[in-house]
Amino acid sequence: MTDDTADGIAATDDIVEPDDSGTPDxxxxxxxxxxxxxxxxxxVSTIDTMSMLGEFQTTGTYYSVTRIEKVEGVLQxxxxxxxxxxxxxxxxxxxxxxxxxxCIGDMxxxxxxxxxxxxxxxxxAEAVMPVGIELADPWNDPxxxxxxxxxxxxxxxxxxxxxxxxxxxxxxxxxxxxxxRERGSWWVQPAVDxxxxxxxxxxxxxxxxxxDNALFNSNPESTVDPDPTKSTIELIKLDGDTDCAGLIxxxxxxxxx
Numbered sequence: 611m612t613d614d615t616a617d618g619i620a621a622t623d624d625i626v627e628p629d630d631s632g633t634p635d636x637x638x639x640x641x642x643x644x645x646x647x648x649x650x651x652x653x654v655s656t657i658d659t660m661s662m663l664g665e666f667q668t669t670g671t672y673y674s675v676t677r678i679e680k681v682e683g684v685l686q687x688x689x690x691x692x693x694x695x696x697x698x699x700x701x702x703x704x705x706x707x708x709x710x711x712x713c714i715g716d717m718x719x720x721x722x723x724x725x726x727x728x729x730x731x732x733x734x735a736e737a738v739m740p741v742g743i744e745l746a747d748p749w750n751d752p753x754x755x756x757x758x759x760x761x762x763x764x765x766x767x768x769x770x771x772x773x774x775x776x777x778x779x780x781x782x783x784x785x786x787x788x789x790x791r792e793r794g795s796w797w798v799q800p801a802v803d804x805x806x807x808x809x810x811x812x813x814x815x816x817x818x819x820x821x822d823n824a825l826f827n828s829n830p831e832s833t834v835d836p837d838p839t840k841s842t843i844e845l846i847k848l849d850g851d852t853d854c855a856g857l858i859x860x861x862x863x864x865x866x867x
Contacts, residue, residue, distance in 0.1 A: 639730035641723040648845040649857055649864050650676040654812045655840035658830040666700040675857050685721040687734045692854035702779035710766045710773050712854055715739050733797040742772030742789040753791055757819045772819050777826045784823030790816040796843045806845040809838050
């Protein structure tokens with residue numbers, strides 16, 4: 611970033627105010643107005659089942675710096691993961707270190723724009739990204755089931771296989787080693803406040819491959835909540851560039867609870 615302010619946030623990291631001239635009388639929506647840098651917030655809700663804990667609801671909230679750009683004549687979205695927050699109705703508390711979120715590769719997908727009765731609808735094609743594993747065919751290769759599979763890598767460079775999340779439950783703590791295939795698509799429409807809001811279709815897979823506490827070395831059955839309103843995306847266009855540090859510092863301002 612450039613032109614840092616005293617609190618370490620770039621002075622150019624301002625929200626772009628909605629353009630009041632964007633009325634139906636202005637003609638068709640111009641997709642190229644999407645080009646720019648965005649603060650992205652994705653929520654994915656799942657229903658998980660564990661043999662000892664029963665069924666519980668998990669909500670993952672994921673923050674990214676997303677760039678919409680034109681590459682070889684095609685609009686695309688490039689999301690760089692910055693922070694992941696997991697909240698569950700189970701007794702366990704899950705913590706995802708920012709270093710883990712930020713070691714994940716960018717999620718890139720082509721964008722299409724269609725005019726609907728409710729205004730322009732922007733859709734990102736399904737994108738895929740292996741996490742903690744190297745797959746020759748990221749789209750179709752099954753993720754490893756053998757913990758000794760050579761495709762498992764230490765992606766977050768902490769000396770453990772896969773990527774490491776932290777679990778706390780009933781006074782106990784532990785580190786859990788996981789592998790994952792991020793996979794999903796989304797659509798958004800412009801809202802009256804100038805933000806882009808819509809829904810996420812998530813088909814990600816995750817597997818626990820080990821833990822430093824045997825009590826946490828298990829794989830819950832997990833399905834995406836069938837209520838589509840519980841898996842959402844929100845994009846806020848920024849006036850200028852930013853990075854993960856700049857985005858994280860502004861989460862309370864950009865996405866107040």
